Amino acid sequence: MRILFINNHGGGFADYLNVQDGTTVEQFFDKQMRDCEPEGYLIRVNRQPVGRDYVLQEGDRVTCTPTKIEGA
Amino acid sequence: MHAEERELVRIADRIRQQLLVHQSNRYRFVQGKLGCVIEEMQRFEAIRRKLDRCESRNWQGAAQRVMRQIEIAGRDMPYLLQGVTQAVESGKIAIPSSADVYRELLQAEEEFDELLVNRKSDIVAVSTDAIELESLYLGPFEIQLHIWALGEMRHDSAYRVVALDPQPAARNPVVTHPHVSDERLCAGDAGAAINTALANGRVCDFFLLVRSVLTTYNAGSPYVAIDQWHGTPCYECGYTTNADESHCCTSCDNDYCDECSSYCRVCNETTCLGCLDKCEACEDFICSSCMTKCPQCGMSICKTCLDEVLCPCHEEDKENEDESEGQGTPESTAGRTEAA
Numbered sequence: 001m002r003i004l005f006i007n008n009h010g011g012g013f014a015d016y017l018n019v020q021d022g023t024t025v026e027q028f029f030d031k032q033m034r035d036c037e038p039e040g041y042l043i044r045v046n047r048q049p050v051g052r053d054y055v056l057q058e059g060d061r062v063t064c065t066p067t068k069i070e071g072a
Numbered sequence: 073m074h075a076e077e078r079e080l081v082r083i084a085d086r087i088r089q090q091l092l093v094h095q096s097n098r099y100r101f102v103q104g105k106l107g108c109v110i111e112e113m114q115r116f117e118a119i120r121r122k123l124d125r126c127e128s129r130n131w132q133g134a135a136q137r138v139m140r141q142i143e144i145a146g147r148d149m150p151y152l153l154q155g156v157t158q159a160v161e162s163g164k165i166a167i168p169s170s171a172d173v174y175r176e177l178l179q180a181e182e183e184f185d186e187l188l189v190n191r192k193s194d195i196v197a198v199s200t201d202a203i204e205l206e207s208l209y210l211g212p213f214e215i216q217l218h219i220w221a222l223g224e225m226r227h228d229s230a231y232r233v234v235a236l237d238p239q240p241a242a243r244n245p246v247v248t249h250p251h252v253s254d255e256r257l258c259a260g261d262a263g264a265a266i267n268t269a270l271a272n273g274r275v276c277d278f279f280l281l282v283r284s285v286l287t288t289y290n291a292g293s294p295y296v297a298i299d300q301w302h303g304t305p306c307y308e309c310g311y312t313t314n315a316d317e318s319h320c321c322t323s324c325d326n327d328y329c330d331e332c333s334s335y336c337r338v339c340n341e342t343t344c345l346g347c348l349d350k351c352e353a354c355e356d357f358i359c360s361s362c363m364t365k366c367p368q369c370g371m372s373i374c375k376t377c378l379d380e381v382l383c384p385c386h387e388e389d390k391e392n393e394d395e396s397e398g399q400g401t402p403e404s405t406a407g408r409t410e411a412a
Contacts, residue, residue: 008277012265042280047179065280070290071251072260 001058005032008065009041019056026052033064041066079189083196084174086219091167091273093223098163101225105156112152115145168273180276194220198279199236203249205289208298210249211237215282217275230270233257233282241296242303242314250294250301251285258295259285308332308344323347323359338362338374353377353384 001021005028006014019028025045029038038052042065045054056062119141126135168176177196181187184198197216204210214234221230232255235248246254259266262281269277289298303312307326319333320326321344328344336343336359348357351374358374366373369385377383 006274006277008265008269008281010265012268012274012277012281014272044179047175047276063277065277065284067284068288069262069265069281069284070260070288070292071262071285072258072290072293 001056003056003058003060003062006061006063007032008063009033009036023056024052025050025054025056025062028056028062029064040068079191080174080177080187081170083189083219084170084177086194087173087196087222087273087275088168088170090219090222091165091271094225094271095163095165095167097223097225098159098165102156102159102163105152105159109149109152109156112145112149116142119145165271173273173275176273176275176277180279183276183280188214194218196275200283200286202237203286205250205287206298208239208301210239211235213249213252213286215279215286217270217278222270228256228259228263228267231257231278231282233286241301242312243300243318244296247295249286250289250296250298253295257282257285260290260293306332308346319344321347323361336362338376351377353382 002016002018004014005017006012017032025043026038029036029041029043033041042063043050044063044065045056046061047063119138123135123138123142125131126138177187180198184200186199188197188199189195190197195216195218197214200213200215202209202212214236216232216234218230218232224230233249233252234255235252238248241247244253248255251258251260259282262285266278266281269275269281291297303314304318304327305312306318306329307321307324308328309332311329311331313327313329317330318327319330319342321328321333322341323343324347326344333342333344334348334357335341336348337356338358339362341359341361343359347359349360349363349372350356351358351363352371353373354377356374362375363372364375364378365371366378366383366385369383371383371385373383
């Protein structure tokens with residue numbers, strides 16, 4: 001199934017990704033954001049906070065925004 | 073003023089309108105870049121005609137010069153084409169629908185508890201909680217999105233960060249946060265993501281990203297470091313001064329208060345009392361760069377005294393010479409009388 005993923009870590013680009021049916025938000029994060037701790041991110045699905053075991057649906061919009069970013 | 077639904081719809085439309093303006097500006101920008109490529113192509117065409125003429129008339133020397141022109145002109149072309157490609161890439165932005173922008177505004181209202189609207193100034197804003205970085209209280213901040221400026225090419229002019237309970241740095245009153253000066257955020261690692269969020273109308277993501285920068289301290293490059301927020305301690309006595317009253321010694325590079333700093337009487341550079349020495353000739357206070365030694369006696373004197381031969385040892389020599397000349401005169405007169 002296809003979802004929209006907006007990764008605000010880095011360039012902030014949005015991509016449509018294919019994910020397996022039954023993928024949870026936690027599994028999705030672990031795959032897309034390797035070496036990152038979920039505690040350091042605001043994760044929203046369809047603009048709402050969700051639990052880590054939320055199962056992604058076709059057409060979901062997932063955003064990841066770091067809670068700590070270094071300014072200059 | 074809290075946003076009502078109708079107001080949010082109006083703002084969403086307004087933001088979308090400005091994003092369309094931004095997109096038009098981008099098209100103009102690409103046109104400009106293309107214009108440069110076309111001018112260069114026209115130059116190539118002129119050179120091609122020249123080479124054609126040289127070849128048909130067998131002008132070997134001229135042909136070689138034209139070849140050199142082609143070589144030089146060719147160096148710019150890849151750069152110009154890259155400029156066009158980059159401009160096109162950065163312009164590939166999907167303008168969101170007003171409904172999408174409206175949903176962004178609703179989400180921002182939930183994430184920040186309140187969305188503030190200033191219709192007259194065309195600003196939509198959110199407030200953060202009070203921010204504290206490494207025990208330094210900075211107060212809450214208002215993140216303002218200036219909708220009217222969204223159409224500009226540079227998105228960093230479209231927002232301001234305003235301190236609601238300002239705790240500015242002692243040495244610079246416009247610095248209200250280590251990464252905010254004059255209400256402008258230095259976004260650092262968030263810059264690209266903020267620009268992309270604004271270009272795509274993801275207003276809530278924009279607010280969240282700015283907040284993430286405000287709640288993080290980057291000790292590597294603040295406008296004012298946290299440990300100097302309340303002023304600079306004098307290196308000598310520890311008294312804390314602000315920027316106007318602190319002096320940096322040009323010899324040792326440390327900061328000093330008014331009482332512990334002075335200046336070199338030769339070069340006039342600011343120098344701390346510890347880095348000044350007294351010239352043994354003129355007795356002025358001199359920095360180490362302007363101090364030297366008399367080549368004759370090794371005394372520490374300033375360069376001015378050295379140049380003007382003012383070292384005390386030269387005066388002693390002169391006195392000794394004068395004494396010697398005075399004793400020699402009576403002896404020569406007596407010799408001539410005796411001879412006669």
